[in-house]
Amino acid sequence: MQRRTLLSSGLALGLPAFPALAQGTPAAAPAGPRRVHALSLLGDPALPADFTHFPWVNPDAPKGGEITLYALGSFDSFNAYILRGTTAVGMGNLYDTLLKESADEASAEYGHLAGMVELPADRRGVTFELREGARWHDGRPITAEDVVWTFNALRQHGRPFYRAYWADVTEVVAETPRRVTFRFSTEENRELALILGQLAVLPKHWWEGRDFSRPGLEVPLGSGPYRIERFEAGRSVAYRRVADYWGRDLPTMKGTANFDLMRYEYYRDATVSLEAFKAGSIDFRTENVARDWATAYDFPAVRRGWVKRDEVRHELPTGLQGFIMNERRPLFQDRRVREALGLVFDFEWMNTNLFYGSYARTTSYFSNSDFAARGLPEGREKEILERFRDKLPPEVLTREFKVPVTDGSGNNREGARRALDLLREAGWTVKDRRLTNAQGQRFEFEILLNGPTFERVALPYIQSLQRLGIEARVRTVDPPQYQVRMDAFDYDMTVEVFGQSSSPGNEQRDYWTSAKADENGSRNTVGIKDPVVDEIVDTIVNAPDLPSLTAACRALDRVLLWGFHAIPQWHSRTFRLAWWDKFGRPERAPKRAIGLDSWWVDAEKERALAEARRAG
Incomplete structure (x- = not known):
């Protein structure tokens, strides 16, 4: 499974250990369903049910400011889930997932859109209970029917990946407006519940009357911390933070989604994007070219301290x-x-x-x-x-x-x-x-x-x-x-x-x-x-x-x-990062991600940088 670790002791998804089978002794009777706040394939999740925020974030990070990032190529669609079209970057900011991964743990997801997860004793399914108050940007509630519609639409019309990833799901049922159950064909697919927790839920009512299988640039309805504010087809797209986002105070969101505006500018290749960064048109950059990291960052803004660089070690498998x-x-x-x-x-x-x-x-x-x-x-x-x-x-x-x-x-x-x-x-x-x-x-x-x-x-x-x-x-x-x-x-x-x-x-x-x-x-x-x-x-x-x-x-x-x-x-075992010195960031990065969503614009640094650049 992508970004997961399987448990070695026999504990999986928070369930009791598999019963030992002594010769001639029947297995113990299975326990009943278990309700949990998080799923993990590494035993118990690191964070308790009453955790207030992820441990690497600054829960008091200020909101505000803008960040400009770059992308390569172009885009002609806001539908990230189908084979046709080229999707704009950043679309994940529009939608909430049932659970949210911890970037600090090898295999853990915590309740996000779903506040509680129920695991049956036979391990042949999983139930998610949606949080009361979860809503789309148009104010309508997010329901179990939205989850069912999303799953079926992706499996029928989405990229082939979904059919392979969800092959062992036999049925998905909306049992109540806030309770949705997935049933499995086997009890052996131990990771499947976490895989389903990654599901980004789409609005059924918005898609009614629209063809999900076609790409397009109609701005979609979302539920997440950002919405599309403006775009220029193939050239740029800007996401505005949703001030009344329903999940802003969730422990999975505290200290994140701090920028008021996230803008992506498209460039035809990495060399041009690097020049744009040097000129100050781009605020933050990950460098994937070793030659450029070694030779291309000796420019005036670096020498004057206006641009900072860092290599952040990570614990990700590198495939x-x-x-x-x-x-x-x-x-x-x-x-x-x-x-x-x-x-x-x-x-x-x-x-x-x-x-x-x-x-x-x-x-x-x-x-x-x-x-x-x-x-x-x-x-x-x-x-x-x-x-x-x-x-x-x-x-x-x-x-x-x-x-x-x-x-x-x-x-x-x-x-x-x-x-x-x-x-x-x-x-x-x-x-x-x-x-x-x-x-x-x-x-x-x-x-x-x-x-x-x-x-x-x-x-x-x-x-x-x-x-x-x-x-x-x-x-x-x-x-x-x-x-x-x-x-x-x-x-x-x-x-x-x-x-x-x-x-x-x-x-x-x-x-x-x-x-x-x-x-x-x-x-x-x-x-x-x-x-x-x-x-x-x-x-x-x-x-x-x-x-x-x-x-x-x-x-x-x-x-x-x-x-x-x-x-x-x-x-490589490190992330190479470069940024104009207008940001604050947590004291440490998560072990398995860059963690840019937990950075923020530091008003004093931004003001000082602007004054220095004017003077320089």
Whole structure:
């Protein structure tokens, strides 16, 4: 599950521990339904039922002021939930979710729109009771019917992700105006209640007479702390804080949503947005380009102290970012070919010459977590893999997976030699400096990118491929066009990010399973169709405890790595932040997020900055 951790002691979702079964002794009778203020897969939630605010926020943070942020590309829709259209950033500010995640805990959600959660003894469902007084911006109450309508609309018309994520939900029923129950097909999907807690509820009455499946720029009705005040299609959108927001005093909201106005300005690429930040048109920036972080922030406003910078360490699992090959293309269906393409990717040279040594090489689909495969399989993981021994490459059970390592000199002869050997085994030979197969077809493909930033990574890689006789080329398109092509699986190779969490689960179906390989818009961007992967994903989803989940994730990790479905790139354990010095922020950041929603405009700092800039 995204952003979750499964419990190791047998406690799940606040329910009693699973009963121990002694030989010849029947299990204890299950307890009755339990009502809780929060859900956690890590035992008891860290915060009690009477908590007043999240521990990292300043509950007395002043409201007011404006913040200008940036986005890349453009937008043509305010419907964030469907496959069509490009959604404006910031739409999450418009809607309330049933529960709200704690950015300080690995797996906890606290009552937000729903003030109480009821968990049945058989674990085959969950009930949410909506808070009295919860209302839409037009003053009408938020009801259980809104929840039912939202769930059904998303499952029927929303992105394919929802159908995969909610596959084990059989029914949703509005039992009373404020009580809604979801029923499950299994008691084994331990995370499903928390997944449903993430549901952003939409207004049924506003959508009646409108086509939910179509994108559009009609300003939607919301219930959250902000509403859209104005926009210029494709160029900017501004959100105004709702002064009489119904949930402003909830413990999940105290100290957050402090800016009166949040404005997003769109730019065509990251370089232009950086220049806008330097000029003071943007107030806050996260820097994802190591070269820019090292070299581009020596400008007058930084030297004068008007712009501040910080690296904030986080505890998020980092998943895997890498070049992926579209295995729907015949060119990439041979495992030996995919391995060969990875052998000539020279991370060590790139890290030294492009990234100023700031990154660590990614070696797992579950990097920076205990779910990453390591050493040789043993224990429960080995038991899982042994079931598929005759369907797996022998290396999965006999060798530790390691990414290729070079000396960083840029002269990767050993990698090129091994790659050519594998390509010859796969039927490719070099003729007149071109790699061709027995039919005379050349080995050539396109690397699709959504902006120029990654061109400096792709071009050195292309040079390495040329030494093998492979003709690769870069195709850079704008983000909306890129998303359309990704949704239609219209690419040869691209850069993909498989985000992971503290409790992998239902989202793995969308990432890897055969059922999603041909469903446009799914996250199975590689196009994997492997019955072994399908079965291991089911084992992950239905894992009864943390040791079982860990073993299943490590098994999946090992199978994916030895399948050479991606060329792993790199990751960082810090957020790089830069901002104009007009903000106050809490004494610490949450462990698992930037926490910008808990910052505020400091009136004295803003005034001093304005005076300094006028004088300067």
